[in-house]
Amino acid sequence: MKTVVNGTDLSSAVAKVSKAISNRTTNPVLECIKLSVKGDLLTLTATDMEIAIETSIRAETFMEGETLVLGKLFSEFVKKLEEEDQVELNMTGDDGRLKIVYSSSEVYLSCLSADEFPSINKEMREKAFSILQKDFKDVIGKTVFCCSQDESRPILKGALLNVKDNVLTCVALDGFRLALAKKNLRNSSSDFKVIVPARALNEITRLLDRDEEEITFISEDNVLLIEVDGTTFTTRLLEGEFINYNQIIPTEFLSTVRVSRQAFLNSLERATVVAKEMKNIIKLDVKENYINVQASSESGNVNENVLSSLEGKDISIAFNAKFLSDALKGAGDEFVNIYLNGSISPCVIKPYSGEEYLYLILPIRIAA
């Protein structure tokens, strides 16, 4: 293998695939980036067996071939070659090392054989759906933070992507709270249902930098694939049945409160300063014209009233303040509606206008 590439191209390609390098593995090839030279392209690939990223750059090739370089080391090194117009990658020596030549300097890096590197399936046929990049980013940003971090129920470490009647619904939940976001698709799509690891969804949104263009999801054999600007991203899907979330979300409520999202958020943040040492527990007394926010711990007490308007019964209820703040941040809109059924029933939060987003939070039972 011998080829010459541009330093900036190389650095940005390595930065892209590096996201898929495994950090904790017993298999050294998963810590590597595969370099593969064919025709006038250098292709870089990395995978941790869950996600895989592959991208190609223009190359002036003298000899085709492939090898594996240590991902972290190679990535750090090429960052310092961005100013080099011409970087030669050369494996023609007989010492099994990659020679990198630039200006009048040379560097030798240890390599592994590319034979053991897992192959990435890119020949998928089943088209899933297409969506505007900005819509996808919006949906993911507003839901995925509710995915579970807990290994004990692996299915909850992913979010459900469900396409039905040309609407994408994304749902994430962790046993304490749930987030749901919907978007209409512009092009008609067949129905489709997958559970995608939260990490993969976050990495995908980082690849999307053209808000007004569409991104197409393709799927086969429990793998989901997207292609963006010559970069291919694949991720394994989570197997199993997702929670039947429709059963969890109540549709009738005793009380509905309308409140300024920002004013409520500011108040919760102040209460959190004190509540932090008490597992973030805050108490709300929902009255006709205000929500009374209370937090107390050894270091102090917060007691604030936030103007609001209530339809229905007064309710006293306690929450993890972080879950409430996260939901308010996600909901957008100037005002939100909070729907309640008493102090031990789940609460639902929606933006005042529109039905695109919904958050559900379980309250905390506290002694009266």
Next chain:
Amino acid sequence: MKTVVNGTDLSSAVAKVSKAISNRTTNPVLECIKLSVKGDLLTLTATDMEIAIETSIRAETFMEGETLVLGKLFSEFVKKLEEEDQVELNMTGDDGRLKIVYSSSEVYLSCLSADEFPSINKEMREKAFSILQKDFKDVIGKTVFCCSQDESRPILKGALLNVKDNVLTCVALDGFRLALAKKNLRNSSSDFKVIVPARALNEITRLLDRDEEEITFISEDNVLLIEVDGTTFTTRLLEGEFINYNQIIPTEFLSTVRVSRQAFLNSLERATVVAKEMKNIIKLDVKENYINVQASSESGNVNENVLSSLEGKDISIAFNAKFLSDALKGAGDEFVNIYLNGSISPCVIKPYSGEEYLYLILPIRIAA
């Protein structure tokens, strides 16, 4: 104590004094901020017994008094009050807690008695010297990183500030390297010599935000004091004799190399990628027209030539690459001169023009 202040004023004053709150102490009052209301001023003070910071803001006072609040908690809380025009601080209740009132809300924070808080001596008389703020920041930025982190020789955790013949010389060293910077003072000053903890010097530079104005250092009884915009900063000085640094710095050399500072720095940074796993050791072969930079480890080899011009003998020498990089970054100027006396003698680095800065680095002995 009862007074009303502006939320933004309060938040910025608390942010300033917070730097002096102790993080690890067995004495709880050192984790506190002292609030002291007198006339139309609220004065905030914090100290960890090494440094102390005190600042005052305008207040509408109804009752004078003083108290201690937990620094970290208070600081986090008042950050969220920046939008409040009027924040009332009230200790008139009989429960020994500070009541904070804003909008229609109230918060109670636990307090300690101010009696135990150490007093800060601000009545110093011995004027030390005055220097342009930008000059002081420059001198500190170029030297203090060489102070030792090691507790075993406490005196090296500080830098020497020495005023003689209206020149300030600042020296920092850690047993492996030394940095020296000089500045002419515009106003005549008497001779003066103190050793100031590195941390205090860094905090002082953070307080200086008017480059073209002078800052005056005042000293008495082993304490150094400055005043900036109504904020008083004091620090204890380190006691003992500083190393006789003039004895360490050689004045005659076998070889002098001139090299582009940026080109050499770039090369060192690439070599460091490989050298990192070998304690940052890099080897230099100084030849007539270039410096050959070499680093090698299990993961690879770097071998670069950086154009340079030599007066004197060829020399092979090894260094900790980080120490060399730090010195080159500090030296400024387009070119630097590197002065050498062989492979086991200290090396001196100076900017090509001017004698204001000097770095000395001990080489590493390696097998040939």
